[in-house]
Amino acid sequence: MRPLLPLALLALPLLAACSRPDDALPAAYRAIDVPRERLADPAARLRGRELFQETCALCHGPRGDGHGPRAGSLGTPPTDLTRASWQRSASPRFVYWRVREGVPGTDMPSWKAFDPDATWDLVAYVLSLGGGEDRAAGAASKLPG
Ligand code: HEC
Numbered sequence: 001m002r003p004l005l006p007l008a009l010l011a012l013p014l015l016a017a018c019s020r021p022d023d024a025l026p027a028a029y030r031a032i033d034v035p036r037e038r039l040a041d042p043a044a045r046l047r048g049r050e051l052f053q054e055t056c057a058l059c060h061g062p063r064g065d066g067h068g069p070r071a072g073s074l075g076t077p078p079t080d081l082t083r084a085s086w087q088r089s090a091s092p093r094f095v096y097w098r099v100r101e102g103v104p105g106t107d108m109p110s111w112k113a114f115d116p117d118a119t120w121d122l123v124a125y126v127l128s129l130g131g132g133e134d135r136a137a138g139a140a141s142k143l144p145g
Pocket residue numbers: 052055056057058059060070074076077078079081095098099103106107108109111122126
C-alpha cells in the first residue's frame with residue numbers, strides 16, 4: 001500500500017484543478033458566457049447599483065449587508081453579500097444564476113423581469129461589494145456613509 005500514498009498525493013492537485021466552482025450549477029448556467037468587459041466596467045456597476053437600490057435593498061439593505069427594512073420579517077435572513085467568505089465562493093455565473101432563478105424555499109425571488117444585460121449589471125455590482133481593489137474602482141465606494 002505504501003507506494004500508493006505519494007501517488008495519491010500527486011493526483012490531488014490535479015483533481016482540484018479539474019473541478020471548477022461552476023460545476024454544480026444547472027447546465028444552462030454552467031455554459032453561459034461571462035461578459036468580462038461588462039463586469040469590469042464601472043458604468044455597469046453603477047447601473048447595477050441603481051437597480052440594487054430599487055429592488056434588492058428592501059431585503060439585502062442599501063449596502064448589501066443583509067440589513068434591509070424587510071429583513072427581520074423573512075423566514076430566511078437575506079444573505080450578507082459583503083461577507084468575505086460569501087464573496088470568495090461567489091462566481092459571476094453563480095450570482096447570475098441566483099438572481100435569475102431565485103432561491104426556492106426562501107423569500108429570494110427569481111428576477112426574470114431583468115434582461116440578461118441588466119442582470120449582469122447587478123452581478124457586477126454585487127461582486128464589487130466585498131471590498132478590495134474592486135471597491136476602490138467600483139460603485140460600492142460611492143455608497144452613502
Ligand atoms: C424579498 C426579499 C428579497 C429581495 C427583494 C431580494 N432578495 Fe436576494 N435573497 C433573499 C433571501 C432571503 C436570501 C437568502 C437565501 C438563502 O439563504 O438561501 C437571498 C439570497 C441572495 C443571494 C445569495 C444566494 C446564495 O445562494 O448565496 C444573492 C446573490 C441575492 N440574494 C441577490 C439579490 C439581488 C441582486 C436582488 C435584487 C434584484 C435580491 N437578491 C432581492 C431575499 C431577497
